Amino acid sequence: MCTITEQFARIIENSNKEDLAILTDYLSNFEKKQQGEFSTYLSASLNMTRITDEQSSVVAIPNTPFIHNNVAIPHGGILAVLLDTAMGTLANSKCPNGTTAVTTNLTIHYLTVATEETISARAHIIRSGRHTMVLEGNIFQADGKHIATATGSFFIIPEKKESITALQQ
Amino acid sequence: MCTITEQFARIIENSNKEDLAILTDYLSNFEKKQQGEFSTYLSASLNMTRITDEQSSVVAIPNTPFIHNNVAIPHGGILAVLLDTAMGTLANSKCPNGTTAVTTNLTIHYLTVATEETISARAHIIRSGRHTMVLEGNIFQADGKHIATATGSFFIIPEKKESITALQQ
Amino acid sequence: MCTITEQFARIIENSNKEDLAILTDYLSNFEKKQQGEFSTYLSASLNMTRITDEQSSVVAIPNTPFIHNNVAIPHGGILAVLLDTAMGTLANSKCPNGTTAVTTNLTIHYLTVATEETISARAHIIRSGRHTMVLEGNIFQADGKHIATATGSFFIIPEKKESITALQQ
Amino acid sequence: MCTITEQFARIIENSNKEDLAILTDYLSNFEKKQQGEFSTYLSASLNMTRITDEQSSVVAIPNTPFIHNNVAIPHGGILAVLLDTAMGTLANSKCPNGTTAVTTNLTIHYLTVATEETISARAHIIRSGRHTMVLEGNIFQADGKHIATATGSFFIIPEKKESITALQQ
Numbered sequence: 001m002c003t004i005t006e007q008f009a010r011i012i013e014n015s016n017k018e019d020l021a022i023l024t025d026y027l028s029n030f031e032k033k034q035q036g037e038f039s040t041y042l043s044a045s046l047n048m049t050r051i052t053d054e055q056s057s058v059v060a061i062p063n064t065p066f067i068h069n070n071v072a073i074p075h076g077g078i079l080a081v082l083l084d085t086a087m088g089t090l091a092n093s094k095c096p097n098g099t100t101a102v103t104t105n106l107t108i109h110y111l112t113v114a115t116e117e118t119i120s121a122r123a124h125i126i127r128s129g130r131h132t133m134v135l136e137g138n139i140f141q142a143d144g145k146h147i148a149t150a151t152g153s154f155f156i157i158p159e160k161k162e163s164i165t166a167l168q169q
Numbered sequence: 170m171c172t173i174t175e176q177f178a179r180i181i182e183n184s185n186k187e188d189l190a191i192l193t194d195y196l197s198n199f200e201k202k203q204q205g206e207f208s209t210y211l212s213a214s215l216n217m218t219r220i221t222d223e224q225s226s227v228v229a230i231p232n233t234p235f236i237h238n239n240v241a242i243p244h245g246g247i248l249a250v251l252l253d254t255a256m257g258t259l260a261n262s263k264c265p266n267g268t269t270a271v272t273t274n275l276t277i278h279y280l281t282v283a284t285e286e287t288i289s290a291r292a293h294i295i296r297s298g299r300h301t302m303v304l305e306g307n308i309f310q311a312d313g314k315h316i317a318t319a320t321g322s323f324f325i326i327p328e329k330k331e332s333i334t335a336l337q338q
Numbered sequence: 339m340c341t342i343t344e345q346f347a348r349i350i351e352n353s354n355k356e357d358l359a360i361l362t363d364y365l366s367n368f369e370k371k372q373q374g375e376f377s378t379y380l381s382a383s384l385n386m387t388r389i390t391d392e393q394s395s396v397v398a399i400p401n402t403p404f405i406h407n408n409v410a411i412p413h414g415g416i417l418a419v420l421l422d423t424a425m426g427t428l429a430n431s432k433c434p435n436g437t438t439a440v441t442t443n444l445t446i447h448y449l450t451v452a453t454e455e456t457i458s459a460r461a462h463i464i465r466s467g468r469h470t471m472v473l474e475g476n477i478f479q480a481d482g483k484h485i486a487t488a489t490g491s492f493f494i495i496p497e498k499k500e501s502i503t504a505l506q507q
Numbered sequence: 508m509c510t511i512t513e514q515f516a517r518i519i520e521n522s523n524k525e526d527l528a529i530l531t532d533y534l535s536n537f538e539k540k541q542q543g544e545f546s547t548y549l550s551a552s553l554n555m556t557r558i559t560d561e562q563s564s565v566v567a568i569p570n571t572p573f574i575h576n577n578v579a580i581p582h583g584g585i586l587a588v589l590l591d592t593a594m595g596t597l598a599n600s601k602c603p604n605g606t607t608a609v610t611t612n613l614t615i616h617y618l619t620v621a622t623e624e625t626i627s628a629r630a631h632i633i634r635s636g637r638h639t640m641v642l643e644g645n646i647f648q649a650d651g652k653h654i655a656t657a658t659g660s661f662f663i664i665p666e667k668k669e670s671i672t673a674l675q676q
Contacts, residue, residue: 030180040239042237045214104279105612296616347512349541350511360548372518409607446613448610
């Protein structure tokens with residue numbers, strides 16, 4: 001305990017304003033995860049919110065330096081996290097009890113750079129079969145700019161840990 | 170300062186063993202970022218290492234609960250981060266001075282679940298043109314299992330922040 | 339001349355009903371190509387019709403045994419011809435004078451088997467940039483069934499034969 | 508019979524050298540289809556040859572004006588036919604008896620223009636599961652030029668016509 005607390009004090013001392021903002025967000029969301037507001041460390045670290053209804057699933061994160069690549073724009077892989085989560089959440093909401101949907105294919109076209117404070121991906125279903133689903137996901141800004149478009153294929157498998165591990169496609 | 174330190178103490182107090190491991194890694198890598206060992210918050214949070222040579226670029230991260238989705242397997246989007254970073258790093262290493270490569274298209278096939286302690290993506294170049302590049306990226310385990318295969322298209326643009334923002338394709 | 343006419347007579351003699359239907363269509367469209375109704379041998383052989391307006395391009399072909407694979411359903415590659423042609427036609431209609439759009443990336447999800455008499459692909463533009471375009475294409479049946487969904491990236495190049503051959507991306 | 512023979516004579520009369528070459532090839536391969544050398548009208552019209560062994564499948568066609576688009580280069584969709592056929596042929600050769608593999612996803616990157624007399628696609632297997640397969644296909648020229656790279660997902664279904672039509676994924 002001691003070491004980590006000392007390390008934390010040292011980090012705070014050496015933090016610039018951006019470091020401090022990142023750290024504050026991280027801890028705040030980490031605590032919310034402990035309180036059950038986030039289901040995974042990853043969604044907590046990204047401060048991810050999800051809304052799913054019958055037709056679509058919307059997943060949003062703040063556009064902060066935490067997700068930027070080294071040319072200071074949102075990392076393409078993080079947009080993939082967002083699109084995959086939106087599509088996967090909707091796919092799972094449609095799966096019969098005892099089954100879960102795993103991504104088998106993800107294709108993303110990056111159209112332009114996300115510049116607004118929030119980045120939000122919306123998914124809808126293209127085709128829903130017994131064994132596979134195909135979904136579309138899009139990232140649009142509030143100003144109408146189309147940031148990215150994606151399609152994903154999902155495979156529906158029994159929801160036991162072992163089957164997921166074996167991924168018996 | 171006071172609030173964040175109190176919050177940190179509270180988080181530590183409420184942490185289970187997994188929380189503590191995640192937090193310890195996060196802080197340790199955050200400090201390394203402050204010391205210049207990581208170039209971005211994201212690469213620090215993922216504890217990402219990169220090795221690039223003439224032919225390929227290899228990007229690796231530890232396979233910890235930090236990157237897991239809510240069925241406890243590595244999030245497909247994080248594998249996308251890895252693959253996009255490996256391909257983008259190699260593409261950038263080949264760009265003429267004053268230019269940078271941005272991802273325009275990313276296609277990933279997820280083949281099976283990554284189960285080893287380290288997840289490692291290796292990229293190589295398929296085609297290198299004046300304006301665009303196409304790369305391939307693969308995630309293989311040490312035991313030979315093929316986890317994911319990806320292709321990416323990159324567009325080469327002037328390295329000024331403004332051009333990136335405008336993404337003048 | 340003699341040989342080909344003799345061969346043709348022999349083929350006709352050995353033709354079953356399906357052969358004869360295929361041959362009749364082929365010759366009929368070949369003659370239309372000679373009369374300028376089709377711009378390429380390929381579009382003639384597929385009896386392809388195109389309608390392009392401001393927003394979209396629609397390309398249709400009859401669903402005959404000519405395009406079937408060896409399990410007697412339309413060949414996936416022919417649907418690719420249709421989708422690529424619809425997207426490419428629309429992309430080209432938006433290109434500035436003296437430039438042309440070439441496909442750099444094509445991703446297709448096959449959703450279900452086309453069973454109607456006509457197969458029709460409709461394209462629309464997702465993003466139109468100075469150097470690249472991204473389009474979406476879909477094949478829907480009149481009965482509402484979604485047969486295939488596709489996205490394509492196009493690169494805009496000078497319209498000289500040499501540049502196309504060099505494909506100076 | 509009379510009409511089609513008259514029409515054929517008229518077409519021959521109006522044919523330029525290129526027309527005649529296309530027509531000669533078409534009839535010659537149509538007759539070979541009647542004699543059982545080709546399994547489909549499409550493979551006959553493209554004069555397609557296939558060689559499949561344990562590791563790979565190679566599908567080749569001549570690069571003639573028959574497959575050219577209206578900027579006189581091979582139509583991207585025809586390269587898709589080639590790549591899909593190579594991957595599908597190999598996938599099917601690995602399917603258990605009584606099952607067949609249908610394409611669910613096809614992604615192609617077009618790298619440069621095919622200029623040699625023969626265009627040849629080679630497929631190999633990336634992953635072979637119980638229900639799905641992922642393959643890679645590439646078009647290389649004899650001179651070493653990489654023309655296109657593709658990946659495809661295939662779904663394994665019972666080989667009855669009805670199942671294919673229903674495509675019970």
